[in-house]
Amino acid sequence: MTTDAARAHGAADESAAPAQRSGPDARHPDEHPAPAPRAELADPPAGSAAAAAGWMLVAGIILAAFNFRTAVTSVGAILAELRTGLGMSETVAGLLTTLPVLAFAGLGAFAPRLARRFGPRPLLTGALLTMSLGLIARAWAPNTAVFLLCSLLALAAGAIGNVAVPVIVKRYFPHRIGVMTTAYSTTLAVGTAVAAATTAPVDHLTGDWRIALAVWALPALIAIVPWLLWRPSAAAAAANPIGRLRGVSRSRLAWMMLVAFGCQSAIAYILMGWTTTILADDGMDAAAAGSMLGLLTIVQIPVSVVVPILTVRWGPRPVFLILMACYPPALAALWIDGGGPLTWTAMVLFGIGTSVFPLILTLFGLRARTPAGTSALSSFAQSGGYLIAGSGPLAVGWVFGLTGSWTVPFTVVGALAAVLFFAGLYVTRERFIEDELHPA
Known part of the structure; x- marks a missing residue:
């Protein structure tokens, strides 16, 4: 048995029998729900290229999660100014507030198919780029119809990310599900809160609600960088294919x-x-x-x-x-x-x-x-x-x-x-x- 095979076999045995652990490191069986080969990104050796790729992926997940709800909460913070600027009726404003739910419900269903077709790196890169373009375009939309269409574009990207990130965590961090879920769910909450809390002050500072909405394209563009730099190894991807x-x-x-x-x-x-x-x-x-x-x-x-x-x-x-x-x-x-x-x-x-x-x-x-x-x-x-x-x-x-x-x-x-x-x-x-x- 080769060294790599032995390592994978040992990881599988460890996952299959968590109940045998004792002492302060004992964990619940749900921590390792199924035996699986240990992908190199799940627990990379320190200082190796795999470790660098692993940390790049962690950064990509965290930065992406920050952006998944900013398109929603940034609008709510300045809805009155937005309605005045676009001449938006109460009925359309009501549609705008329900649009995120419709997007998350309808468009998130396409994420698994897209993940299988393109893989996680192109999928998240494309989603974040689409989100950036949607956020910029809607900020300078000439009318309500274009604003709604561009909002739907940005929300669709967030919907795909909501579904795709748990899959990426399962694929590349099968033994770190709790830690990685903590990382992206916390960042998601922080991004949601920051967009809600700072959009109105930016509007007051600049005197332009369009700028206050457009600034949220910047963190989405920044989040693309780790995905462009990350190079998944064939071994890590083959260990847990989608x-x-x-x-x-x-x-x-x-x-x-x-x-x-x-x-x-x-x-x-x-x-x-x-x-x-x-x-x-x-x-x-x-x-x-x-x-x-x-x-x-x-x-x-x-x-x-x-x-x-x-x-x-x-x-x-x-x-x-x-x-x-x-x-x-x-x-x-x-x-x-x-x-x-x-x-x-x-x-x-x-x-x-x-x-x-x-x-x-x-x-x-x-x-x-x-x-x-x-x-x-x-x-x-x-x-x-x-x-x-x-x-x-x-x-x-x-x-x-x-x-x-x-x-x-x-x-x-x-x-x-x-x-x-x-x-x-x-x-x-x-x-x-x-x-x-x-x-x-």
């Missing part, structure tokens, strides 16, 4: 992942879209209500850092139960004392609870044995899940318009949390999509 997994709709795991992803996203969208309105109705002034929403998003960032790592270290089930335990007291605090001192507690708990999102991103890798399985699971769950997510805020607004009361909307959030709980119990149990579709 194939095709058929019949995903027959998998109960895939449907439960779709439901879990959709419910957690719907809850997050409802909180992001309606929290300030609810608090204002409870007597809180606009600035304070905005700060409460800011508190929620700030709490999410450090929690998102530790959730994927703990998911791999402890196993998904205990982490999931801890996060879900935050929802009942958060809902109760907001219901009993909305606008009062308990609002702080509610926002902190909601910030922790909505960090189910990075846990589910981690499960895309842990619930598949192959990159093909991760690709199919991620695409199926996100495409359908975003349809559920988009309907959540619309349903809350519709119900509030009919009743004039927040009682039923609170019930909607509670019901979504209950469905998320039961779907989460299923997906956090160790199982693999390949085993459901191709039982032994």
Whole structure:
């Protein structure tokens, strides 16, 4: 047996029997969900060309993730100026706010096919270039129709990236899923928050909303650089090729992942879209209500850092139960004392609870044995899940318009949390999509 073969064989044996470990380095079986050859980028020798390629890939993933939501939150920050500048009606503005959900739901489904056809490097390079062009073009769009079309172009690139990155992590970092998911989910949250927080100040500084939107093409262009420099080795790519997994709709795991992803996203969208309105109705002034929403998003960032790592270290089930335990007291605090001192507690708990999102991103890798399985699971769950997510805020607004009361909307959030709980119990149990579709 050659040295390389022995190393791969040893890695597979180590992955196949994690339960035999003991001591402080013991880890949950979900950390190594399936025996697989160790790709050289997954654990490269220090100082080697493989190590340099590995770090270049890490940089590419992190920089790309920063850009996946900037096209969304940068618009929301200056929507009033944008509507005035383009003469946009309320109906079209409503379409603009739902366009990201439609893009993520419809266009993310094409990512697996594109990944198989072109490979990860051309796919992410092309997506980031498309995003840059879309962001620049929409900033100087002459009318609303062109603005929407260019926005869709930028959002399509983000949708493809959302699905492609978990596949790349599974392919090149099969033994580092928790750490890599932490890296890109945290960067995704940071990019989302930075775009939301700084677009309006840039608008005020320059006096031009078009410049404030166009600046977000710059980080997308910078993110292309690592992908142009990265040269994947044939051995690393051959160790975990991106194939095709058929019949995903027959998998109960895939449907439960779709439901879990959709419910957690719907809850997050409802909180992001309606929290300030609810608090204002409870007597809180606009600035304070905005700060409460800011508190929620700030709490999410450090929690998102530790959730994927703990998911791999402890196993998904205990982490999931801890996060879900935050929802009942958060809902109760907001219901009993909305606008009062308990609002702080509610926002902190909601910030922790909505960090189910990075846990589910981690499960895309842990619930598949192959990159093909991760690709199919991620695409199926996100495409359908975003349809559920988009309907959540619309349903809350519709119900509030009919009743004039927040009682039923609170019930909607509670019901979504209950469905998320039961779907989460299923997906956090160790199982693999390949085993459901191709039982032994």
